[in-house]
Amino acid sequence: MAAPVSAFKFWKPGAEGPGVHLSEERELPGETGGPPVIFNPNAALSIEKQRQKLPVFQHRNHILYMLEIYQTVVIVGETGCGKSTQIPQYLLEAGWAAEGKVVGITQPRRVAAISVAGRVAEERGAMLGHEVGYTIRFDDCSDPQTTRIKFLTDGMLVREMMSDPLLKKYSVLMLDEAHERTLYTDISIGLLKKIQKKRGDLRLIVASATLDAEKFKEFYNQNESGDPSKDTCGILTVEGRTHPVDIFYSMSPFPDYVKASVDTVMKIHESDERGDILVFLTGQEEVEGVATMLREQARALSRTGMKTHLRVLPMYAGLPYSEQMKVFERVPPTVRKVIVATNIAETSITVNGIVFVVDCGFVKLRAYNPKTAIESLVVVPISQASANQRAGRAGRNRSGKCFRLYTEESFEKLPLSTVPEMQRANLAPVILQLKALGIDNVLRFSFLSPPPAQSMVQALELLYALGGLDEQGQLTEPLGFRMAEFPLSPMFAKMLLESGNFGCSEEMLSIAAMMQIQNILLIPPNQKKAAAIEHRKFSVKEGDHLTMLNIYEAFIKNNKSSQWCKERFLNYKGLQRAVTVREQLQRMLAKFKVPKTSSEGDPDVILRCIVSGFFANAARLHYTGTYRTLRDDHELHIHPTSVLYVERPPKWVVFNEIIQTSQYFMRDVTVVESSWLVELAPHYYQEGTHLSFANKKAKVT
Ligand code: CDP
Ligand code: MG
Numbered sequence: 202m203a204a205p206v207s208a209f210k211f212w213k214p215g216a217e218g219p220g221v222h223l224s225e226e227r228e229l230p231g232e233t234g235g236p237p238v239i240f241n242p243n244a245a246l247s248i249e250k251q252r253q254k255l256p257v258f259q260h261r262n263h264i265l266y267m268l269e270i271y272q273t274v275v276i277v278g279e280t281g282c283g284k285s286t287q288i289p290q291y292l293l294e295a296g297w298a299a300e301g302k303v304v305g306i307t308q309p310r311r312v313a314a315i316s317v318a319g320r321v322a323e324e325r326g327a328m329l330g331h332e333v334g335y336t337i338r339f340d341d342c343s344d345p346q347t348t349r350i351k352f353l354t355d356g357m358l359v360r361e362m363m364s365d366p367l368l369k370k371y372s373v374l375m376l377d378e379a380h381e382r383t384l385y386t387d388i389s390i391g392l393l394k395k396i397q398k399k400r401g402d403l404r405l406i407v408a409s410a411t412l413d414a415e416k417f418k419e420f421y422n423q424n425e426s427g428d429p430s431k432d433t434c435g436i437l438t439v440e441g442r443t444h445p446v447d448i449f450y451s452m453s454p455f456p457d458y459v460k461a462s463v464d465t466v467m468k469i470h471e472s473d474e475r476g477d478i479l480v481f482l483t484g485q486e487e488v489e490g491v492a493t494m495l496r497e498q499a500r501a502l503s504r505t506g507m508k509t510h511l512r513v514l515p516m517y518a519g520l521p522y523s524e525q526m527k528v529f530e531r532v533p534p535t536v537r538k539v540i541v542a543t544n545i546a547e548t549s550i551t552v553n554g555i556v557f558v559v560d561c562g563f564v565k566l567r568a569y570n571p572k573t574a575i576e577s578l579v580v581v582p583i584s585q586a587s588a589n590q591r592a593g594r595a596g597r598n599r600s601g602k603c604f605r606l607y608t609e610e611s612f613e614k615l616p617l618s619t620v621p622e623m624q625r626a627n628l629a630p631v632i633l634q635l636k637a638l639g640i641d642n643v644l645r646f647s648f649l650s651p652p653p654a655q656s657m658v659q660a661l662e663l664l665y666a667l668g669g670l671d672e673q674g675q676l677t678e679p680l681g682f683r684m685a686e687f688p689l690s691p692m693f694a695k696m697l698l699e700s701g702n703f704g705c706s707e708e709m710l711s712i713a714a715m716m717q718i719q720n721i722l723l724i725p726p727n728q729k730k731a732a733a734i735e736h737r738k739f740s741v742k743e744g745d746h747l748t749m750l751n752i753y754e755a756f757i758k759n760n761k762s763s764q765w766c767k768e769r770f771l772n773y774k775g776l777q778r779a780v781t782v783r784e785q786l787q788r789m790l791a792k793f794k795v796p797k798t799s800s801e802g803d804p805d806v807i808l809r810c811i812v813s814g815f816f817a818n819a820a821r822l823h824y825t826g827t828y829r830t831l832r833d834d835h836e837l838h839i840h841p842t843s844v845l846y847v848e849r850p851p852k853w854v855v856f857n858e859i860i861q862t863s864q865y866f867m868r869d870v871t872v873v874e875s876s877w878l879v880e881l882a883p884h885y886y887q888e889g890t891h892l893s894f895a896n897k898k899a900k901v902t
Contacts, residue, residue, distance in 0.1 A: 248324050252290075255283030257439050264288060264437060265295050268373070271435040272397055273405040273421040275414045278439030280590065281551045281597050284408045285317045285377050286324065289350045292373050297404075298349035302372035307355040309383040311337040312518065312525055313549035318342070318352040319526075338688050339717075339782050355385035359634055362392060363686060366638065367400050375406040378548055380413060380586075382621035382650070388631050391647050392638065394421060410548050411586055411618075414438075420649055444596040446558075450609040458561040458606045459487055463494045465559045465604050466539055470499070470511055476556025476601070477538040479546055481591050483565040483580045485517045485719065492541045493726050509537050516542035516550075519719030521774040528552055547590050551597065558595040560588060562607040566619070568861065569627050571655035573833040574663070574817070576627040577859035582611075586618040621650045628652055628660035629691050633669055636676045637685035663817055666885040667695045683793050689713065689786075692857075696814025697786065701795035703810040708750055708800055710790065712807070714783035715749040716857060716869060718775045722842075725770070732770040739769075740844035743804050744854070744871035746811055748844045753779060809881065812873050815855040816882035820867065821875070822852045828867065831878070831886065840866035853878070 252258060257278060267274045278284050285306065292304045308314040318335035327333055334343025335352040343351050353361070355376070362368060374393065379386055390407070397403055407417045414436045421434040455461035462480050469478055482488050492515045499511035514528045528540050529552060540552060544564050564587065568579045583591075588605065595601025605612065635643050644657060664670045669681040669691060676682055680698060687694035693713055700709035715721060724732045739751045756776045759765040766773035800806040812819075820828040820837050828837040828850075839846050840860060853875050856867035878886050 248326075252283075252287060252324065255287055256441055257283035257287045260437060260439055261287075261291050265291060267435050267437055268292075268297075268404050268406070271433055272401070272403075272423075273407065273418075273434040275407045275409065275417045275421075275434065275436045276439065277409050277411070277414045277436065279441035279443055280410045280548045280593060281443070282439050282441055284439070285313075286321050288375060288406065288408070289321060290325070293349055297372045301370070303348060303370050304350050304373045304375070305358065305368075305371045306350070306352050306375040306377050307358050307386065307389060308352060308549070309355055309378050309381045309386055310518065310545060310549045311340075311354055312522070312545060313378070314352040314354055315342075315522060316526070316529065316550055318350075321350060321352075339785050355383060355389050358389050359385055359392065359631075359638075360688065362396075362638055363634070367396055368403065369400075371403065373404040373406065375408055377408045378410070379407045379417065380409040380411040381548065382619070382623070384622040384626050384631060387621060387623045387649050388635070390417075390420070390649050394647060397421075398423075410590065413618075416649070420647075443593060444598070444600040446592050446596040446601045446603050448592055449602065449604045450612065451604075451606055452608070454608055454611065455606050458482075458563070459491060461606045462559050462561055463491055463498065465606070466495055467498050467502075469557050469559075469604075470509070470537060470539075471502070471507075474556070475509075475534075475537070476599075477540065477552070477554045478557040478559065479552065479555045479594055480539065480541045480559040480561075481546065482541065482543060482561050483563045484543060484578075485519055488515045488517050488541045488543060490726075495539060495541070509535055511539055512536050513539050513541065516540050516546055518543065518545055521778070523774070544587075546594065547587060551594075554598060555594050556599065556601045558591055558601065558603040560591045560603060560605050562588070562605060562611070562615075564619075566625070567622060568625050569656060571653050571659055573830065573835045574627075574659045575830070575833075575835055575859060575865070577861040577865060579861040582615055584616045584619045585612065588612060588615065623648065623650055623652045624656075626652075626656075627663075628656050629663045632657070632660045633664055633676075633681070633685045633691055636670070636674075637682060641675070664691060666817065666882060667691055667814070669695070679793070687789060689717075692814045692817070694814075696810060697790060698793065698795060699813045700810050701790070701798055703800075703806055703813070704798045705800035705806045705810055706790060706795055706798050708807050709810055710783050710786050711753040711779075712746050712750050712811075713786055714779045715753050716746070717782050718772075718779050721749065721752060721772050721775050721779075723770045723772050728770070735769045741804075742845075742848055742851075742872070743808060744845050744851075745843050745869045746871045747804055747807065750807070752776075753783075808871060808873055809877050811871055812855055812877045813881045815857065816878055816885055818857065818867075819853065819855045819873070819878055821854075822850050826850065828854065835865065837865045837867050839870055840868045843868065843870045845870050845872070 264274070264276065276284060289304050289306050292298065298304050308317065314335045314337050318333055319329055322329040322333040325333060330342045331344055331347050333350045334348040336343050336357050337354050338357060368374065376386060376389055393405055397405065418434045418436055423433045424431040462482065466478055466480060480491065482491060492513045495511065495513045499513065503510060512532055516525060516528050532538055538554065540546065562583055563580050564583045565578055565580050567576065569576045592603035595603050632643050635646060640646055661670065661674060669677060669684045671677050676685065683698055684691050684694040697709055697713055700706040722736050739755065740748045741751065752771060756766070761777065761780065763773045766776060819831045821831060823829045829835065830837060837859070845851065851872040853873050854867065854870050855873050857869035860866045860868055
C-alpha cells in the first residue's frame with residue numbers, strides 16, 4: 202500500500218519553519234493515529250438541538266431586534282454558521298411572514314437555492330414547495346398561497362420585480378452570499394435601495410461571509426445627519442465556531458494541477474486519518490476527468506485490500522440535480538467521500554464531514570473585454586479571499602487540513618479579492634431588464650461598484666442592433682419589452698421571438714431548450730470511440746444547433762426512451778430537462794402570440810433565424826485557418842466539442858459563447874452565409890450610422 206511520495210511535497214508555514222517536507226519530516230495526514238473521529242457530532246441530535254448549536258443562534262434575538270430598528274441589517278458570519286438556514290426561520294417564528302407576507306432569500310446559484318430550501322423544509326418537517334419553497338429559472342417549487350419562506354436566485358428576484366415592482370408580497374428580503382458579488386446580486390442591491398425609498402416597511406438583510414460590511418452599510422445608510430443614532434443600516438457580526446485548519450503549500454509549483462490533485466487525494470486516502478475530502482478545480486471537464494482518474498486508482502487500491510472505500514462524487518453547476526444531491530448523502534464509516542467540485546463548493550453549499558481540502562488555486566470566471574465586446578469564460582488564479590474560504594471548508598466539524606497546490610509565494614501574489622462580476626460581464630441582459638423596470642438612465646443607476654462605461658456602451662449598441670432599444674435608448678414596443686421579460690439572454694430571446702416570422706418556431710424552441718442544457722453528448726473515457734460513432738450519426742454539416750435539433754427530435758420520436766439514450770451515449774436526464782424547458786419557453790411564445798410554425802425540414806430558415814439573434818457573434822475563416830470576429834478581427838477557434846471541429850472549416854459561422862483557455866474557443870457553432878448577416882443585421886454590419894461604430898463597418902464580402 203506504500204504510495205509514491207515524490208509528487209507530494211508540501212510544507213506548512215509557521216511553527217515548523219519553511220522547507221519542511223510533509224512527505225518526509227512531517228507526518229502524512231493520518232499518521233497521527235489517535236481515536237477515530239465521529240463526524241458531524243451534531244447529526245445524532247434532534248433537529249432542534251442542532252439548530253441551537255449553530256453560532257447564529259446566539260444572535261437570534263439581536264438579529265430580530267436590529268431588524269426592528271434598522272431598515273437594513275448587514276450580517277457577517279463565516280460560511281456554515283447558520284445564516285441561510287436559520288435566519289429565515291427566526292423571521293418566520295417572529296411573525297415576519299404573517300398575513301400572507303413572504304420572507305425571501307436570494308442565492309447566487311441555483312443549486313444553493315434548492316439545497317438550502319430542502320434543508321429548511323426538512324428542519325421544519327415540511328414538504329418542500331409548501332411552507333418552504335424555491336424558485337429558480339424554469340423550475341418553480343413554491344406555492345403563491347402557502348409559501349412563507351421562499352428561496353430564489355438573485356436573477357429571479359430581478360424578474361419578479363417586473364411583475365411586482367415594489368415586491369409587495371415580501372416583508373423581508375435577505376440577499377444571501379452578497380460577498381460573491383454576482384451580477385444580479387449587485388443589480389438587486391441597487392434596485393432594492395430604490396424600492397426601500399418607496400417602501401419604508403420593507404426590511405433588508407445583506408448576508409456576507411466576508412468583512413466587506415462597511416461598503417454595504419455605506420451604500421444603504423440613508424442617514425445624512427452624521428448622527429449615528431439615526432443610521433438606517435446596522436452591522437452584526439456572528440462569531441464563527443470553526444476549527445483550525447492547517448494550511449500546506451506545495452514546495453514548488455506543480456506543472457499540472459489536475460494530476461497533482463489526484464495524487465494528493467490518493468495520498469490522503471492512503472493515510473489512516475479519517476474524514477472526507479473536497480477538491481477544488483475549475484470546470485466540469487476537469488472535475489469529470491479527475492473523478493474518473495480517482496475512481497480508477499481507488500479500484501486498484503481496493504484490490505490490494507484497502508478497507509476504506511473511496512466514493513468519488515463530482516459537483517458542478519451543470520450536473521443533474523439528483524447527482525448533485527448525492528454529495529449530501531451520508532455514508533457508512535467504511536466509506537470516504539471525495540467531492541470533486543468547481544467553485545460551487547466554495548461558499549454556496551456546505552457539506553458536513555469535510556476534513557481535507559485540496560485547492561488547485563484557479564477558478565473559471567466570466568470575463569468581458571469591453572474593447573472587443575467579447576465575453577468569455579476564462580480560468581484565472583483565485584483571490585486570497587477565495588483561497589481562505591476554500592480552506593475554511595475543512596474546519597467545519599473538527600480541525601482540518603488544506604493542501605494548496607501552489608507555493609506560499611504565489612499565494613502572497615494573489616489579488617486580495619475577486620473583481621465583482623458587474624465589472625467583467627456583458628451588461629446587455631441587465632440593461633434590458635433595468636430599462637424594463639423603468640430605469641431610463643442606466644448610466645446613473647446606483648451601482649455598488651460601477652461597471653466600465655465602455656461595457657455600458659457596448660451593451661446599448663448590441664441591444665439597439667437587436668431591435669430591443671430605439672434610437673433614444675428606449676425599450677421598443679413590443680420587441681424590447683418582450684425580450685426583457687424572456688427568461689433567456691437577449692440574443693436567444695430575439696431569436697425565439699422572431700422565429701414565428703421566419704416560419705420555424707417549433708424548431709427554434711427545441712434548439713433554444715437544448716442550448717440551455719450542458720452535456721447532452723456523453724463521452725465515457727473508456728468508450729470514447731463508440732460514443733463518437735453514435736454521436737456522429739446525429740451530426741450535420743450545418744453545425745451544432747441543427748445537430749442538437751436532430752437529437753431532440755429523435756429523442757421525442759423514440760418516446761423519450763432512456764434505453765435509447767443509453768445506447769447512443771446521450772444524457773437522458775439532460776434531454777428530459779430540455780423537454781421541460783421547451784414547454785416553458787413554448788408557454789412564453791404562446792403568451793406573446795408567436796405563431797406555431799415549422800420549417801418542414803428546410804435548414805436555411807432555421808439558420809437564418811439563428812443569425813437574427815446571434816449576428817453579433819459572427820466570425821469568418823481567416824487564411825491562416827483560424828477564425829476572426831467580424832467586428833474586431835479577434836482570433837477565434839472552433840471548440841473541439843463542436844461537430845464542426847472535424848469538418849472542413851466553413852467560411853462563415855455564428856456562435857453562442859466563447860471559452861478561453863490557451864486560446865479563444867467558440868462553442869455552439871453554426872454555419873451561415875455572409876449575405877444573411879448584411880440582410881438580417883444591416884445596421885450592425887453595413888449602415889454604421891448609429892452610435893459610435895460608423896467607422897467599424899465590418900468587411901462583409
Ligand atoms: O449560510 P451559512 O453558510 O451561514 O450556513 P447554513 O447554510 O445555514 O448552514 C448551517 C448548518 O446547516 C451547517 O452546519 C450545514 O452543514 C447544515 N446544512 C445541512 O446540513 N444541509 C444543507 N443542505 C444545508 C446546511
Ligand atoms: Mg449560506
